[in-house]
Amino acid sequence: MSLTSVLQNFRVLAARRPLKYVSVAKSLSSKAPPQGVIKKLDPDTGKLQIKKTNIVPKITLITGDNVSITTLQEAEKISKRRDLKLVKIVDVDTKTQRPVYRLMTGEEYHAEDLKQREKRKEERQKNIKGEKILLINCRITQHDLTTQLKRALKWLHKMYEVRVVISGANGNVEVAEKVYSSIDQFFKVEEVDAKLVQKRTKGSDIKFQITPPTYKERKDL
Numbered sequence: 763m764s765l766t767s768v769l770q771n772f773r774v775l776a777a778r779r780p781l782k783y784v785s786v787a788k789s790l791s792s793k794a795p796p797q798g799v800i801k802k803l804d805p806d807t808g809k810l811q812i813k814k815t816n817i818v819p820k821i822t823l824i825t826g827d828n829v830s831i832t833t834l835q836e837a838e839k840i841s842k843r844r845d846l847k848l849v850k851i852v853d854v855d856t857k858t859q860r861p862v863y864r865l866m867t868g869e870e871y872h873a874e875d876l877k878q879r880e881k882r883k884e885e886r887q888k889n890i891k892g893e894k895i896l897l898i899n900c901r902i903t904q905h906d907l908t909t910q911l912k913r914a915l916k917w918l919h920k921m922y923e924v925r926v927v928i929s930g931a932n933g934n935v936e937v938a939e940k941v942y943s944s945i946d947q948f949f950k951v952e953e954v955d956a957k958l959v960q961k962r963t964k965g966s967d968i969k970f971q972i973t974p975p976t977y978k979e980r981k982d983l
Contacts, residue, residue, distance in 0.1 A: 822855060824864040837863055847871045889921050896926045900937040911948045918956050918974045930966030938968045
């Protein structure tokens, strides 16, 4: 039985959300566990006694083709004993109201992580509307550079990929590198999830692309 079939049996894919890989260390909380109440009559006095007790939340654990119900603490012990990675794949199963975890080998975890990265890349490429070109002279002033980058920022938020060419001084690529660093710093300050990729140098010129952000979009643009 495949992993997909197991998940379908437990209806954990009903939400149609991508797998979310969260390590056990991140999933554990320092908050106190939820408490339940036990009520019983005292046989000697006949009075109702109320006792609070900690409720240990259950999880659905997938190991290969096997599915079991256990606690997060017990699942963590199993992962350490078998030298496996404990990964949360669903926050809450809509049917059981339990989170779903899976035990993976290091190789399985790496393969799934690469698959998810490729999937996100493909989804991002589908959303890209086209390309814009930004030509920047290495002697540009800081004010003019900021103006150019703000224009590029608007293109990015409209899902255009921006191809940038920094024309450097003859035989001096260091000047173009300083402009590149300023561009990189600009997007870090703006806190935009845009990435500078495929940087290459030809003579004293620098060429690269800026890919559109996938989140943290600014509403004022």
